[in-house]
Amino acid sequence: MANGVERRLAELLADGDLRIGQIIVLRANSGWELRHRDDPVATDLRAYDSAGHAAEIARFDDAGKYRALKSAPNLQRGWRIVVRDLESVRIALDHFYPARIDAILAADKGALRTTPLRETLNRQSGIYRIAARISDEQLNDLVAGFCRSDGGCLRTILWRRDPAGAPPSTKLPREKFDAAHDQTGRGEPCAPLLCQEACNLLVAAARKVVKRET
Numbered sequence: 001m002a003n004g005v006e007r008r009l010a011e012l013l014a015d016g017d018l019r020i021g022q023i024i025v026l027r028a029n030s031g032w033e034l035r036h037r038d039d040p041v042a043t044d045l046r047a048y049d050s051a052g053h054a055a056e057i058a059r060f061d062d063a064g065k066y067r068a069l070k071s072a073p074n075l076q077r078g079w080r081i082v083v084r085d086l087e088s089v090r091i092a093l094d095h096f097y098p099a100r101i102d103a104i105l106a107a108d109k110g111a112l113r114t115t116p117l118r119e120t121l122n123r124q125s126g127i128y129r130i131a132a133r134i135s136d137e138q139l140n141d142l143v144a145g146f147c148r149s150d151g152g153c154l155r156t157i158l159w160r161r162d163p164a165g166a167p168p169s170t171k172l173p174r175e176k177f178d179a180a181h182d183q184t185g186r187g188e189p190c191a192p193l194l195c196q197e198a199c200n201l202l203v204a205a206a207r208k209v210v211k212r213e214t
């Protein structure tokens with residue numbers, strides 16, 4: 001029986017296809033097909049028949065470089081994955097964008113908890129504790145450069161900079177915080193990759209900023 005996430009996925013696919021991040025999911029004769037959004041009709045793609053291959057595809061960009069951030073806009077092209085059922089679509093999407101359909105489902109229910117960036121930084125321990133010393137001005141610049149959709153990350157930011165509600169960065173366009181906006185810049189209808197809490201990579205980048213000054 002389909003779980004809640006798969007039911008939500010079925011709703012997202014009700015019109016026959018789904019765009020999320022750099023992925024498009026299309027109906028196929030025997031089920032569903034996942035492709036890079038830049039390859040919707042290409043015929044010379046490497047074909048895979050299991051959701052598990054998504055993990056390998058997601059690991060490297062077109063140049064063979066490791067992708068530390070799954071939602072960076074550098075997913076490799078040239079492949080297609082054909083699977084039979086929604087469970088397999090969900091598993092493949094989880095390899096590309098971990099738990100992002102879960103996040104949409106939680107947001108629909110009003111149950112997606114967001115964490116202010118300062119709270120995330122203040123709870124760090126060990127070598128990352130120092131990251132909390134970063135200034136608001138430095139954070140403003142860091143988030144603008146690190147999280148930007150063109151070259152940084154395709155997620156839609158839901159968190160605020162601090163519990164008082166300061167914006168994450170005044171240098172990001174307001175579309176970066178709009179779940180209805182296609183962060184790839186194509187202007188197509190798509191499901192959002194929600195960011196409810198700053199990732200470890202942003203925390204590590206904040207630490208680097210502080211370390212440079214000490």
Ligand code: SF4
Nearest residue numbers: 147153155195198199
């Ligand atoms: S904090 Fe969120 S938006 Fe920024 S890089 Fe990390 S995952 Fe992407």
